[in-house]
Structures are given as structure tokens and as C-alpha cells.
Amino acid sequence: MNKMHYSLDEISPLWLTLLGIFLLVQGTWIFQDARRRGRFPWLWGLWGITGFPTPLIIYWFVVIRSQRKPGGRNPK
Template identity: 80%
Template sequence: MNEISPIWLILIAIVLFVQGTWIFQDARKRGRFPWLWGLWGITGFPTPLIVYWLVVVRSERKRS
């Protein structure tokens, strides 16, 4: 119980990498500080994704 299975560590790493990559690419397409968002995207799940959606995606939709 004290140790985390290597399978879980690998799955968590994959989820964080995919999330960070997706946020980076989307922010680069929108021109909104891609390195900042991408690096923050690999630090946790799902908070960076939710904040990115609220700050960047939703605000851009309101302007259109």
C-alpha cells in the first residue's frame, strides 16, 4: 500500500505528457504563451486544462 505501482506511474506520466502537449499546441495556434501553458500542463491534472479552457478558449469564443 505504501508503494505506487509502476503501471500507475507510467499512466500518469502519459496523461500529463498528452495534456501538456495538447495545451502547448493549442496555445501556439492561438498565439497565447504556448511555453507557459505547456509547462504548466505537465504539472498536474486536470486543473491546468480547466484554467486554460476558462482563460483562453472561453474568452476567445466570447470575442467572436
């Protein structure tokens, strides 16, 4: 039978380290971009370190894509 759930003992520390680094980089990038655009940087940054890829996709739809539309908020 296929085992679908894993405990932390079964996952390599290398993978856990890479995942942690990836989430930290993602959260930092979202924070810096939201700060540049003036769109609640702490909220987006903290949410960005909680998971992948949902915060990045929602950030793209709510912030980046909404500013690209005609009549969207200008970052300046």
C-alpha cells in the same frame, strides 16, 4: 484506520507510467493549442505537465472561453 497517504513504493509502476504519459499528452495538447491561438504556448505547456485537471480547466476559462465571447480575440 484508513491510510490516506502512500509512498512511491506502494504505487504500481504501471500507474506511475500511465500518469506520466497522461500528463505529457495533456501538456503537449495545451502547448499546441496555445501556439495555434498565439497565447504563451511555453507557459501553458509547461504548466500542463505539472498536474491534472487544474491547468486544463484554467486554460479553458482563460484562453478558449474568452475567445468564444463576442469581441474576443480572433485566432487569425
